[in-house]
Amino acid sequence: MSQKPFLLAAEGLSKSFDGFKAINDLNFYLDEGELRTVIGPNGAGKTTFLDLITGRTQPDEGSLMWDDGKHDLLRLNEYEIYRHGIGRKFQTPTVYNDHTVTENLILSLAGSRSIWHSLFGKITSTQRDRIAEILTTIKLAEHANRKAGALAHGQKQWLEIGMLLAQEARLLLVDEPAAGMTDEETYRTGELLLSLAGKHTIVVIEHDMTFVRQISQGRKVTVLHQGHVLCEGPVDRVQSDERVIEVYLGRKSKAA
Amino acid sequence: MTAQPITGRIQLPLLIVASVFLVGVMPLLNAYGLIEDFTLNLWGKYLCYGIMAISIDLLWGYTGLLCLGQALFFTLGGYMMGMHLMLMIGKLGQYKSNLPDFMVFLGHSKIPAFWQPFYSFPFALAMVFLVPALLAYVFGYLAFRSRIKGVYFSILTQALTYGAALLFFRNDLLMGGNNGFTDFRTLLGMDLRVASTQRILYICTALLMVSVVAGCKWLTHSRFGLIQRAIRDSENRVLFSGYATANFKLFIFVVSAMIAAFAGALYVPQVGIINPSEMTTEKSLEAVVWVALGGRGTLVGPVVGAISVNALKSWATRAYPDLWVLILGGSFVLVVMFMPKGIVGLPAQILTILSKISRKQQSIDSPPSISEPETIDP
Amino acid sequence: MLKSFFVTTLPQTCLVGLALGLSFFTTAQAQVTEKSVRETVASAIVAQPAAAQRELILSLKLKPSAEAVEWFGKWKEGAIFLLDDAAGVKTPVILTGAAAADDSFATLRVSDGTPLLGADGAAVRINPKEVEFAETDSGIRRAMKEVTDVVALADPDISKRLRAIQDAAVGQKVEKLPALQLLKTTEKNPLALRALEESIAIIQLRSPLVAERIGACQKLGDLGSLAALGTIKTILAETESAKDRPLVLAAEKAISAIGSHISRINAAGTAFRGISLASVLLVVAIGLAITFGLMGIINMAHGELIAVGAYTTYVIQNIFASGLNLSPFGMSISIPGMHLSAGGMDLYFVVALPASFLAAALVGLVLERTVIQFLYRRPLESLLATWGISLVLQQLFRLIFGANNVQVSSPSWLSGNWTVNDVVFGWNRVFVIGFAALIIVVTWLVLNKTSLGLLIRAVMQNRNMAACMGVRTERVNMMTFAFGCGLAGLAGAFLSQIGNVGPSLGQNYIVDAFMTVVVGGVGNILGTVISAFGIGMADQSLQQYLGNPVIGKILVLGAIILFLQWRPAGIFVTRSRSLD
Numbered sequence A: 001m002s003q004k005p006f007l008l009a010a011e012g013l014s015k016s017f018d019g020f021k022a023i024n025d026l027n028f029y030l031d032e033g034e035l036r037t038v039i040g041p042n043g044a045g046k047t048t049f050l051d052l053i054t055g056r057t058q059p060d061e062g063s064l065m066w067d068d069g070k071h072d073l074l075r076l077n078e079y080e081i082y083r084h085g086i087g088r089k090f091q092t093p094t095v096y097n098d099h100t101v102t103e104n105l106i107l108s109l110a111g112s113r114s115i116w117h118s119l120f121g122k123i124t125s126t127q128r129d130r131i132a133e134i135l136t137t138i139k140l141a142e143h144a145n146r147k148a149g150a151l152a153h154g155q156k157q158w159l160e161i162g163m164l165l166a167q168e169a170r171l172l173l174v175d176e177p178a179a180g181m182t183d184e185e186t187y188r189t190g191e192l193l194l195s196l197a198g199k200h201t202i203v204v205i206e207h208d209m210t211f212v213r214q215i216s217q218g219r220k221v222t223v224l225h226q227g228h229v230l231c232e233g234p235v236d237r238v239q240s241d242e243r244v245i246e247v248y249l250g251r252k253s254k255a256a
Numbered sequence B: 001m002t003a004q005p006i007t008g009r010i011q012l013p014l015l016i017v018a019s020v021f022l023v024g025v026m027p028l029l030n031a032y033g034l035i036e037d038f039t040l041n042l043w044g045k046y047l048c049y050g051i052m053a054i055s056i057d058l059l060w061g062y063t064g065l066l067c068l069g070q071a072l073f074f075t076l077g078g079y080m081m082g083m084h085l086m087l088m089i090g091k092l093g094q095y096k097s098n099l100p101d102f103m104v105f106l107g108h109s110k111i112p113a114f115w116q117p118f119y120s121f122p123f124a125l126a127m128v129f130l131v132p133a134l135l136a137y138v139f140g141y142l143a144f145r146s147r148i149k150g151v152y153f154s155i156l157t158q159a160l161t162y163g164a165a166l167l168f169f170r171n172d173l174l175m176g177g178n179n180g181f182t183d184f185r186t187l188l189g190m191d192l193r194v195a196s197t198q199r200i201l202y203i204c205t206a207l208l209m210v211s212v213v214a215g216c217k218w219l220t221h222s223r224f225g226l227i228q229r230a231i232r233d234s235e236n237r238v239l240f241s242g243y244a245t246a247n248f249k250l251f252i253f254v255v256s257a258m259i260a261a262f263a264g265a266l267y268v269p270q271v272g273i274i275n276p277s278e279m280t281t282e283k284s285l286e287a288v289v290w291v292a293l294g295g296r297g298t299l300v301g302p303v304v305g306a307i308s309v310n311a312l313k314s315w316a317t318r319a320y321p322d323l324w325v326l327i328l329g330g331s332f333v334l335v336v337m338f339m340p341k342g343i344v345g346l347p348a349q350i351l352t353i354l355s356k357i358s359r360k361q362q363s364i365d366s367p368p369s370i371s372e373p374e375t376i377d378p
Numbered sequence C: 001m002l003k004s005f006f007v008t009t010l011p012q013t014c015l016v017g018l019a020l021g022l023s024f025f026t027t028a029q030a031q032v033t034e035k036s037v038r039e040t041v042a043s044a045i046v047a048q049p050a051a052a053q054r055e056l057i058l059s060l061k062l063k064p065s066a067e068a069v070e071w072f073g074k075w076k077e078g079a080i081f082l083l084d085d086a087a088g089v090k091t092p093v094i095l096t097g098a099a100a101a102d103d104s105f106a107t108l109r110v111s112d113g114t115p116l117l118g119a120d121g122a123a124v125r126i127n128p129k130e131v132e133f134a135e136t137d138s139g140i141r142r143a144m145k146e147v148t149d150v151v152a153l154a155d156p157d158i159s160k161r162l163r164a165i166q167d168a169a170v171g172q173k174v175e176k177l178p179a180l181q182l183l184k185t186t187e188k189n190p191l192a193l194r195a196l197e198e199s200i201a202i203i204q205l206r207s208p209l210v211a212e213r214i215g216a217c218q219k220l221g222d223l224g225s226l227a228a229l230g231t232i233k234t235i236l237a238e239t240e241s242a243k244d245r246p247l248v249l250a251a252e253k254a255i256s257a258i259g260s261h262i263s264r265i266n267a268a269g270t271a272f273r274g275i276s277l278a279s280v281l282l283v284v285a286i287g288l289a290i291t292f293g294l295m296g297i298i299n300m301a302h303g304e305l306i307a308v309g310a311y312t313t314y315v316i317q318n319i320f321a322s323g324l325n326l327s328p329f330g331m332s333i334s335i336p337g338m339h340l341s342a343g344g345m346d347l348y349f350v351v352a353l354p355a356s357f358l359a360a361a362l363v364g365l366v367l368e369r370t371v372i373q374f375l376y377r378r379p380l381e382s383l384l385a386t387w388g389i390s391l392v393l394q395q396l397f398r399l400i401f402g403a404n405n406v407q408v409s410s411p412s413w414l415s416g417n418w419t420v421n422d423v424v425f426g427w428n429r430v431f432v433i434g435f436a437a438l439i440i441v442v443t444w445l446v447l448n449k450t451s452l453g454l455l456i457r458a459v460m461q462n463r464n465m466a467a468c469m470g471v472r473t474e475r476v477n478m479m480t481f482a483f484g485c486g487l488a489g490l491a492g493a494f495l496s497q498i499g500n501v502g503p504s505l506g507q508n509y510i511v512d513a514f515m516t517v518v519v520g521g522v523g524n525i526l527g528t529v530i531s532a533f534g535i536g537m538a539d540q541s542l543q544q545y546l547g548n549p550v551i552g553k554i555l556v557l558g559a560i561i562l563f564l565q566w567r568p569a570g571i572f573v574t575r576s577r578s579l580d
Helices: A046-052 A078-083 A099-107 A115-118 A125-137 A152-167 A183-196 A209-216 A235-240 A240-255 B005-032 B036-063 B070-092 B101-105 B113-118 B121-145 B148-168 B195-221 B223-239 B245-271 B283-295 B300-319 B323-339 B347-360 C001-034 C037-046 C051-063 C065-076 C139-151 C158-168 C174-186 C190-204 C210-223 C229-242 C244-292 C302-320 C347-369 C380-401 C429-451 C449-462 C463-468 C475-496 C508-522 C525-546 C547-564
Strands: A008-017 A020-029 A035-039 A061-066 A086-089 A171-175 A202-206 A219-227 A228-234 C081-083 C090-096 C107-111 C322-328 C333-334 C417-420 C423-426
Touching: A008 A046, A020 A046, A020 A228, A035 A046, A035 A209, A046 A086, A046 A202, A061 C190, A078 A086, A078 B223, A086 A152, A099 A125, A099 A152, A099 B223, A099 C107, A115 B223, A115 B245, A125 A152, A125 C449, A152 A171, A152 A183, A183 A209, A209 A219, A209 A235, A209 C429, A219 A235, A219 A240, A228 A235, A228 A240, A235 A240, B005 B036, B005 B195, B036 B070, B036 B195, B036 B223, B036 B245, B036 B283, B036 B300, B036 B323, B036 C508, B070 B113, B070 B121, B070 B148, B070 B283, B113 B121, B121 B148, B121 B245, B121 C547, B148 B283, B148 C380, B148 C508, B148 C547, B195 B223, B195 B245, B195 B300, B195 C139, B223 B245, B283 B323, B283 C380, B300 B323, B323 C380, C001 C229, C037 C051, C037 C081, C037 C090, C051 C139, C065 C139, C065 C302, C139 C158, C139 C174, C158 C174, C158 C190, C174 C190, C190 C210, C210 C229, C229 C244, C244 C423, C244 C429, C244 C475, C244 C508, C244 C525, C302 C322, C302 C333, C302 C347, C302 C380, C302 C475, C302 C508, C347 C475, C417 C429, C423 C429, C429 C449, C429 C475, C449 C463, C449 C475, C463 C475, C508 C525, C508 C547, C525 C547
Parallel strands: A035 A202, A035 A219, A086 A171, A171 A202
Antiparallel strands: A008 A020, A008 A061, A219 A228, C081 C090, C090 C107, C322 C333, C417 C423
16 A cells, blocks of 8 residues: 555554544554654544554554564564564653662663573673763763652653663654653753654654744644544644644644 | 661671571581570471562562462472372371371372372472472463453462362362371481481571572572562563563562472471461461561561561460460551561661651751652553 | 053043042032031041941041041040930030039030030039040041041141142052042142142052053153152162063153253252352452452451451340350450340341441441551552451450350241242342342442442542542542441341351451452442352352362362453453543
8 A cells, every 4th residue: 555665654543442532543654764743632642542552552443564564563562562663751751760770771771681681691881881871861870870760850751761762762652751841851852852863763742832843843743633643744834734723723822 | 768878788798697697506506405406496497487488578579469379389399398208107107008197097098190209309309399380380371461460469369379278178189188298207218306307407498598598689689680670660661661571470470489389398397297277378468477577678578577477476376375366467557557668677767767857857858759650550 | 652552541540530539429428518527526426336437537538627637636635525315325525614623524515516404404514534535446546547638638728738748649558549639629729739740640650550650650750750759760670670661661751851850950959059159249249349349459357347247246136135245355244135035036137237237337447547548559558457457356256256156046037948849949048139139239329329429439530630629538438448348247247147157257258259359340340240140150050060169169260260361350341541
């Protein structure tokens, strides 16, 4: 059906919870190396969509193919999907609170996930360097031995992004990275994501339009509404789209 | 948190001193008559309980799996050893028959086929590990595969133990029914009724204890230990970090079943009896009490808990037979509510309280440590 | 071929039997229409010879009445006296009134109950020690017995009548046939008719006519007669040596028909026991479905709350009777009793039900306030703490009520049973089922139709949100927990009626109760109901099939574990979309 090789192709996805259609006939295509921003009002199905991709929820119907149709994500469970290089940052920062920052990164390092390796595998010096590098990137070097639970909210968000980096994921799914951050933190988070673009394929879910403008920079933005793609295109075009103004921006301006 | 480095630094020397005392000094004192045989035997029993407590902590404290079936694995190990010991009685039993007494009593004339191989000590020893491991593997595979966790896992292990106890209470299982196995005579040719044999058994137990502590120390400090604790805190997150958590849980479940079984196998020749009442959920829960009281999530805590509760029990069942259960139950409630880290965590807990008071005095507002609500663990 | 054989022979045998019976009865008919029962008895007493006496007695068979039996009793015990008048005619009389100074009594005629007057018109008084009384011999007594049997067959009380009909078949006496067959023509009650057919057929198994015996076999097979099974087997054994093919075939067929009837009875019995076990599970688990299912608290002391209810029932029962002496902790407590009569005692249970609900709810309330309220977010800890509480409570029961089981007697209206088509339904089990249904309905009403229920559901779904909306969640938690515990108490009141009450009463049910809730799906009352029925039926069927309760129970536990493979969250999954 599709002519161009897509990294991720979702076709006809539907998922309902007790009659509520969270995702409704969703079609979504992602190219390798893209930085895609997904916006949409509350309940548009953004997080459910990520749940479907990462295997947390099973759709009622539809298909979800990975890497130019080579793998059917619906047949895989959470950790298998992860091992295909799909990493996710959750909406509320989900790190291991009782582990130190370094331990959090060690757990996320790319490499074997076997019991044997966990028992007898040593951390190589390359991996050590990689961790140090990531710590610098996410600006947590001086907190390396603190427990993650003791970090500030924004730092946890970054640690989680750092965990995605340690994973060397091909696709980063980033759910509302700017939530609960100060303006400055938000801006720096945007910078971080932009610096990763190209090296990784990234899907960012976001509410904050300033942030969306910062990171999209003419790239494609997808608007979800009632579990369906409402429109796609550069941020300016999307923002001037009548339907989008009605369902999303319109409400937002009213609220403001 | 503040107490962590201090305890960390004194922990190792303290552990080494304790090990030397338990493995070397106590038996020596016993050999020279300074410790009574009875006391040494009692300590052997406590240490067996301590090892079982570690196996519970490995699951509960480190992995977040509260298993109410650990007494089952312990007892199964004991039964496997018991079968060998029963056969070693030979014609010395009451009925002067090659068959264990209870079989004669039930009217059997031949040793059942599944008993035959237990004449061999190595086979019995292998079964001590394999039978509980297999049971743990099958049950754990089913439970973890269908992602049964938290209290459901506890309830199911409780049911498993209950079912097994019902089975072992039956005579037609040919495992001694109600009365179980007793009246053992020899082990590897040594008379179980003399002090020197009991001393050897004690030393074995103490050695096992030290090696289990050392082994678990290594295990929990490896990356496996990191994953274990990560599963405890946020299993779903671990799944989304690419780990097949079910396999990790299964592995630790089987390991801990084997540890408990080994402890049970050493317990039986020292105590001289094994019966299905050791297998009940109450026994499992009692062992969980030791862990909770001693301090879970540590390796020393369970041992401290097992020894102190059992020492208290030995004393209280004689001094206040009626009130003992009230004391046990009541202290349990109090520990769960007010001492979440148990005896071992008490110094740290006191330090925290003290520092809070002093901080209040300095009237400096410190941000309370907020634990984020777990959003992906429904 | 066999069938046509019966068709042709049966009417013939019946006719023969009828003819015999009729000829016998017609001779006696005339006398009975003329005389009342007491007149007949009076004439029988004085009749001569003994054969005539017997004939007169037997004539009463046609008009079976309790009166005749009463007169026979007096006759046999020597309370009927014979007075000679001048002509030498004997008059049977009975004594009446009080004894006079000379030990004499006034008399009444047996024949009509009028006072016997002497020639002077004065009442005749006799001294029983001086006057001859009417005697009986074995022939007369046998005749009386025959009449008594017939009277019993006509007893207006259906259960007595049924027993008499069934007794008639014992010994397979052919002479009892006519009375039974006669009764069959007048009997209206279907149960009695069935019993009549059965008894007649059992007697006919000894009939001299082979055709009649074959017919009886077929009839008994059709009826699925349990009583006849032994006899038919004997007949089969006897006949097989005699090589009477048709009879052997008929007997074999009857045995297999009765056999399948027995298996149907067993199946129905199993289903009934399964339903009643399910009801027990349900009653035990429903409280847990609320505290565990709705609130997420693993209350290991749930079993002990059941015991609280059971002991409350015990105390109430003793208060209704002769009081109770307890000696906890060396103190001596004496609870006075009301010493009610048996009728009053039957009411104790009506009082015990609400009392045990309240007692357990109160204990629950105390638990919630002192321990559980601190552990709402720590389910594993609540499991451990409540286990500690369960230990303490068990020990308290031991110290207060003693380590042994205490005796709780059921009200008389709970004993007894009800038999339908050979399946026995014990009243207490029927009561269990009704009680379970009632509790479910009440719980459902409380949860769905009261404001408390609305609050409960709101708090259980989203504690924080409810708190924000101004719901006093603490209060709701408290009430919910107390309600769940109260239901446990009711279960205890109820279990005291069907089992032993002892300190470890609760331990016997706790695993089953948790299993029921887990299989049903947490937070779903309907799921609990369905799973209770599933587990109850499976348990009883396996028990019946394997003939071994323990193995059956273990298999059920195994099945539950496997079931959870298929549906880890139970029968009903509470699906929710986590907030994003």
